[in-house]
Amino acid sequence: MGKRQVVFGMLGIQLDAGTGPGRWQKWRATVALGMHDDFVPDRIELLVDARRFGTLTALVREDLALTAPETAVHVHDTYMADPWEFEGVYACLHDFLAGYAFQPDEEDYYIHITTGTHVSQICWFLLTESRHFPGRLLQTSPPRKQHVGDPGTYAVIDLDLSRYDHIAQRFAQQQLQDRDLLKGGIATRNPAFNRMIEQIETVATRSRAPMLLMGPTGAGKSQLARRVFDLKKLKHQLPGRFVEVNCATLRGDGAMSTLFGHTKGAYTGAVSDRAGLLRSADKGLLFLDEIGELGQDEQAMLLRALEEKRFLPVGSDREVESDFQLIAGTNRDLQQAVRAGRFREDLLARLNLWTYPLPGLAERREDIEPNLDFELERWSREQHERVRFNAEARSRYLAFATSPDATWRGNFRDLGASLMRLATLANAGRIQTDGVEEEIARLRAQWHGGTAVSPLDALLGEAAAELDRFDRVQLEDVVRVCARSASLSAAGRELFAVSRTQRASTNDADRLRKYLARFGLDWEQVRAVSRGGVAP
Template identity: 70%
Template structure:
């Protein structure tokens, strides 16, 4: 079904003017919009300062209805204090676009740039280029010879006005606002993380290719994916919705059905058709968290859906379509899973175009302070109660939170839970030093649970853990953590030495890891047992 054509533009106070019969003898650009049989709009949205030109608006709208009565014509009041001032005009048009109910599923939009000042035309260009106006530019021109009933010509054009310095500065401010939006308004201080967000913002706006977010559990992959969706939604790039699923929860036959849908009777218990998550994400964004846990068969189906935008629901012999953008999240090293045969290399190649590694909270200790305020704000919104620290309590908590003693194994989930506990115990809305001391003890105990890194060296080395230099301790903790979640010595070696092993013709990662552990009096067996 063809979309309805909508044209938006100013009424020309000079070119469209005239009250007497003679007005029909001259070419009027706005009236000509209703005279092209091969480009007849469904609706015209005309902008005019009603205080100054109310009579002109009435005449133009009446003449348009006479020329093409089937066209809907609307006059919108848009008062410009100075139509030659860039900032005034841009702000007014920006606000108009922000409030206009664009319906990209049903309508396609054009902005008429023949009328209005040159400043207005430039501003229309910029709004279309930045996707604040999600449409094309329409230029109309008079006929070679003036005469009654001649519509002239029209063309769709695209110009680059990026040479305007003031506008470039405005773009830069808007990009900064977009980056702040992706960070949920948190004034993060980590230079590396801020650079990462800059890259993600650029990719999110300029590309619709899949994005892969890597990082430990609790690093904020899900929240960032949703913010990317909301940012693209603000730019009118995704008319659909946001669909999220944790692939670790998809098992067996239910995984195929959940992702790709099924038809009634496809299997026992399939009492009705099911659309599936991919179809639900049509023209929107699909976030597949923990994609490394997806089965091989599901991976093959997903790859085809990404490349062809088509797939077969379970039990059906008729393909369905879904055009969605994919963001995948994982705390696994997908390259290693490809080597082990647990992840398809072709799907990994498709996902690996835009890969971003989110650091854990322990790698962003300078960001704990601003995130502390963010968590307090979140608690206030959820509980309708504002809670704050007294100065001594905040300083004491930050000293611990930014010290090596704080491991933040659950990353931002640990921080959020910690703030919630302290806020709950804050009588009178103030977190005291005693509450902080209790919370520090609680966090240390939490991180000393079996297998946790806070006491991982003591688990393996006992009293000798205190003899390990701090520099070596950081490395050894990571090595032991990899060993404990790996099935074999060789698998752990491949993950630990993945970078250096690519530079050698022959490798023996298991022997290399065994010798490293022996330096500290440890063996593979002893690490596994502890």
């Protein structure tokens, strides 16, 4: 003998209504539960406000006794002050289920979600999905054409998603696609950056609160803000525009007008009304880069616009409205700016709910290679011309780009400009080693104020790029000591000052000579370069 079938449901005030013989011409949801040939409940647990709907309840019980005499109907007097108030409905249903004596080994349970308010249907769903109700959802529908005795259709919905791996995989795949969008399609390798992107993806799809992106110039704040907008647009969360402004470019009276708009005649030169960027961003996303450069008056107006969605255009005595989401960017320490009195503490508190520090390129050296491929691919698409490194040139460029000697002061802007130069100057679509060497010299001169070649690179040439970082740092320190020492012995004494006390006999000059020889160097070469000469 199989398990007993038990259906829980709420009396349908409209769907179960009907009096007199004509009621049988109408499909009634609860009564129809007892009319299916292939699904006959052993018991129906009916939740109803019996004091208000006692007559209807009695009629439904009588009709169920006629259509399904073998089905027991238990009525539970359930009072809800407001059946459309979510918290109260959820608490009522939760408490009812908590006090019910379920016997899952002997009975199968179903929630009839066709009747009741939409609020109760949502609560039933949540309680079933969270396993507070140990069963499945039962959805019934009327027949397409009303016929006496036609029970309509029913469907059982199982919320155990583990049985639907393809659904779970689809959600996971969509999440990966969303994160890929935020990263611009670049397969980043930096773990900390990838964890940050995962959280931004979650926040971007669930919240409209302001975000604050912190990081040096060229770290990608503007690009990330636009990708957040693209993601929200894709999910139909922002019907408006993406509006961007660098606050460092806003000066004087024009700052207020640019942000908040003005009326005609508000000041000299205001020959017509101007909407301003905040109104242009209504229902969209406003990105204020370098927000730390805003003046105090603009900060106060912005704070009010964020909190009340209302503000006064310059020269107007009538407020306007704009409901926008804000992302702010800065390369300043705003906490320090608050202490110095240059930035409002209350505005920072409003911005500081979701704050993300974007690392510079020098802190993400493992991401240089995928960004190199991305930039070359983008250049090829824009110019309709395929450009590639040859193997030796690529190896040389990456060795330099990931070395401590590459400071990447302009971050991704420097990298993008560097690859654009290489691609533009490439012959027959191939970037050769000589072009890479020329570009490396240009970057060194750019970062070091005209000092194109470091002493170590002058000594070792291309071999410097093949050193492990540990060896390079150590060797650079040795070269610096040699540069300021009068002799090989003097340099050796300084370099081995601790370990020489632990030796019975010492020959510091010989130890230093052997160390330099490991890298194919000798004392005269090091001294020649340190004096500005050329290594022999």
